[in-house]
Amino acid sequence: MGKQRRVKFSMGSHTTNGVLEYIHSDLWGPSPVESHSGCRYYVTFIDDFSRKVWVYFLKAKDEVFGKFKEWKTMVEKRTGKVVKTLRTDNGLEFCNKDFDEFCRKEGIVRHRTVRHTPQQNGVAERMNQTLVQRARCMRIDAGLSKKFWAEAVNTAAYLVNRSPSTAIDFKTPQEVWSGKPSNYSGLKIFGCPAYAHVSDGKLEPRAMKCIFLGYATGVKGYRLWCTEDRTPKFIISRDVTFDESAMFGQRKEFGDLAGTSKTDLGANQKVEFEVDAPMENGVDDTSEEQPVIDQNDSQSIAAHRPRREIRRPMRYVDCVSANITNPVAFALAVAEEIGREEPRSYKEAMEMKPVDCKWLFKIKDGISEDEPPKYKSRLVAKGFSQKEGIDYNEVFSPVVKHKSIRVLLAMVSVFNLELDQLDVKTAFLHGNLEEEIYMKQPEGFVDSEKSDHVCFLKKSLYGLKQSPRQWYKRFDAFMVLMSLCEITKNRAEINKLKQLLSSEFEMKDLGAAKKILGMEIWRDRDAGLFTPLAQHFKFDHSTLPSTDEEVEYMKSVPYSSVVGSLMYAMVCTRPDLAFAVSVVSRFMSNPGKAHWEAVKWIMRYLKGSSSVCLVYGNGDVSSGLVGFTDSDHGGDLMKRRSLTCYIFTLFGCAISWRASLQPTVALSTTEAEYMSLTEGVKEGMWLNGFLGSLGLNLSKPVIYCDSQSALCLAKNPVYHERTKHIDVRLNFIRDVIEEKLFSIEKVATEVNPADMLTKPITTEKFKHSLDLVNVCKV
Structure with missing residues (x-):
């Protein structure tokens, strides 16, 4: 009893006669450092007969079962x-109800280890040790960050499968x-400099400098990290020349490759910043990692390790949030902004908790294509730590x-008015704070003699909850004081206004307006000012994902981001996309392949209609404000709700449109049209009031509807049994008609442009509807 010892483990052996007869598997993780794609684990599957290993990277343990099914299907299809x-082992990722039930149905025999006995799963355990050791050596030798453990492990697995093994008589x-x-002809040193062939023009360079990070899966090419573009990215290329004589961490040209200036940082400093970049060829099934660039003054990462002092930069800290290619320019911009706006008075905060702050960096594209990008840096307060009633009261600001x-x-x-554009530099800093707010000293600019002090804010800083409101109040008060409320086309008056604004605020005159909120503007004094979905697309419950494979496939598709981009284009200048975007946006939480096909259809339509835009000035000037409403009864096949659609024109040109589902189910076409007409009247009232505030006196607005029954229901003040269930808020349209604020009239469906917002229509009718609201090609 007192001298009991564990039984000695004997040498295990398996008499397998072919591939896939015996499989070893184990989960490694969690990694102390999260990869760029958020992975902290990887699972290995090892064939006992050939000792080939497959590696899958995971974000959570519960993904093991899905990866096993994916791997099983793949190898069984290849080998027959x-x-x-x-x-x-006995981990819950392998020992659960779903996993056991799947193996039982597939006839797979399960062999598990005894508790606290990992030696019984020695093949998989030793493979994990081999992969991690090789990955660690390659990563350190290449001078890459720890976040690249997944890229290194993936390459290590590739090399293990092509290295001789004693278990199979020194075969690979x-x-x-x-x-x-x-075939070993394509093997290269991990992390070495590489030059990929490009053909961007007759006078442009024929190669760009990259970093070799492994081998692509499914294609005959190399995975490279390119940093010469404005946006660093992964590329896959076969036309590559490698410089294996010098590793990336030992190259003196590091600054040029990373897009940074060559500055002497000292022998005891290390500057490390990380960059997120999109994958050029979509989703990679081996690793989603992106390189981190380490700048070393020495020739080897381990040569002078005892003498190196690793510390953070003094003037920029948070560079992960932007694609930074020139950090020196950012540092200079930070110093310029600090000298102009950083408060220099310090005051002790006795009872109030100071607000924290951080630095933000961004590369801002120029307004025109010829204007170079600008490096922007800004000190912002962490407003989420503010407390209502203490640090702020009102935060509302018009948008x-x-x-x-x-x-x-x-x-x-x-x-024929003038349209100029002005930009207020650091607009929020012009606002005056009404509350007493303290902020911690910004990192990199801490007063060594007063490190326990905090900043007393004199101006509203970006990030504070009240900053937008304080800026609006300051600007509004100045405009009212100067009585700058009249509309004029006199160039001298406009220049005078610019001078007044520049004397009060730090302004930048951008000249004639070219781009506002993402909307590009072209102006032709003679021609005017310029600034879908097929019928077979019908979505019901059958189009939702029905299998796990389809769900996994849709996770790799950027459905939400693409629909969001389409939605912004529709809101800005493309009323022709209103119906199509309304349909595909209903499935943002659970899209299927059919919905993705519809999105690609819309993108193809956009590619073929890139010259379509809003045109102002060519319409009927005498028409004034005109609205058109329509509805599609039960157009939503999921919940049988109807669509509310309207479009308004000013002087014959579209200014407002909408296509959205109604909140309730309409019991008849009349009710659906009536609800749509009500929403149109509400929008028309707001537009009419806005035009009045601009001093534009127009005739009584007219709203057209193609449903005679809805018009009769709106004009009939008598409530009867058939309409008593209609919501009270919808009946305010009758009061509007009685007060003669609007005129509602009947219009034929053929000349109702709102019809294109309700359903897919023929090409001829679609073009005619666009012509009615002055949306055409230029």
């Missing part, structure tokens, strides 16, 4: 054989698995609508 036995796993000898801008564009074109 089936998995017979699986050996794992790839040779035993495929029956063909391994401009796109329809307001379109109204101004229509007026500028019709009345």
Whole structure:
């Protein structure tokens, strides 16, 4: 009893006669450092007969079951054989109800280890040790950050499969698995400099400098990290020249490759910043990692390790949030902004908790294509730590609508007004704070003699909850004081206004307006001011994802981001996309392949109609404000709700439109049209009031509807049994008609442009509807 010892482990052996007869598997993780794609684990599957290893990277343990099914399907399709036995440990990722039930149905025998006995799963455990050791050596030798452990592990697995193994008589796993000898002609040193061939023009360079980070899967090419573009990215290329004589961490040209200036940082400093960049060829099934660039003054990462002092930069800290290619320019911009705006008075905060702050960096594109990008840096406060009633009270601030801008564009074109654009530099810093707010000293600019002090804010800083409101109040008060409320086209008056604004605020005159909120503007004094979905697309419950494979496929598709981009284009200048975007946006939380096909259809339509835009100034000037409403009864096949659609024109040009589902189910076509007409009247009232505030006196607005029954219901003040269920808020339209604020009239469906917002229509009718609201090609 007192001298009991564990039984000695004997040398295990398996008499497997072919591939997939016996599989070893194990999960490694969690990694102390998260990869760029958020992975902290990887799972390995090892064939006992060939000793070939497959590696899959995971974000969570519960993904093991899905990866096993994916791997099983792949190897069985390739070999024509089936998995017979699986050996794992007793981890819950392998021992759960779903996993056991799947193996039972597939006839897979499970071999598990005894508790606290990992030696019984020695093949998988030793493979994990081999992969991690090799990956660690390659990463350190290449001078890459720890976040690249997944790229290094993936390359290590590739090399293990092509290295001789004593377990299979010094043959390579790839040779035993495929029956063909391994090809070593394409092997290169991990992390070495590489030059990929490009053809950007007759006078442009024919190669760009990259970093070699492994081998692509499914294509005959190399995975490279390119940093010469404005946006660093992964590329896959076969036309590559490698410089294996010098590793990346030992190259003196590091600054040029990373897009940074060559500055002497000292022998005891290390500057490390990380960059996120999109994958050029979509989703990679081996690793989603992106390189981190380490700048070293020495020739080797381990040569002078005892003398190196690793510390953070003094003038920029948070560079992860932007694609930074020139950090020196950022540092200079930071110093310039600090000298101009950083408060220099310090005051002790006795009872109030100071607000924290941080630095933000961004590369801002120029307004025109010829204007170079600008490096922007800004000190912002962490407003989420503010407490209501103590640090702030009111935070409301008006925000401009796109329809307001379109109204101004229509007026500028019709009345031949001037349209100039001004930019307020650091606008929020002009606001005056009404509360007493303290902020911690910004990192990199801490007063060594007063390190326990905090900043007393004199001006509203970016990030504070009240900053937008304080800036609006300051600007509004100045405009009212100077009585700058009249509309004029006198150039001298406009220049005077610019001088007044520049004397009060730090302004930048951008000249004639070219781009507002993402809307590009072209102006032709003679021609005016310029600034879908097929019928077979019908979505119901059958189009939702029905299998796990389809769900996994849709996770790799950028559905939400693409629909969001389409939605912004629709809101700004493309009323022709309103119906299509309304349909595909209903499935943002659970899209299927059919929905993705519809999105690609819309993108193809956009590619073919890139010259279509809003045109102001060519319409009927005498028409004034006109609205069109329509509805599609039960158009939503999921919940049978109807669509509310309207479009308004000013002087014959579109300024406001909408296509959205109604909140309730309409019981008849009349009710659906009536609800749509009500929403149109509400929008018309706001537009009419806005035009009145601009001093534009128009005739009584007219709203057209193609449903005679809805018009009769709106004009009939008597409530009867058939309409008593209609919501009270919808019946305010009757009061509007009685007060003669609007005129509602009947219009034929053929000349109702709102019809294109309700359903897919023929090409001829679609073009005619666009012509009615002055949306055409230029």
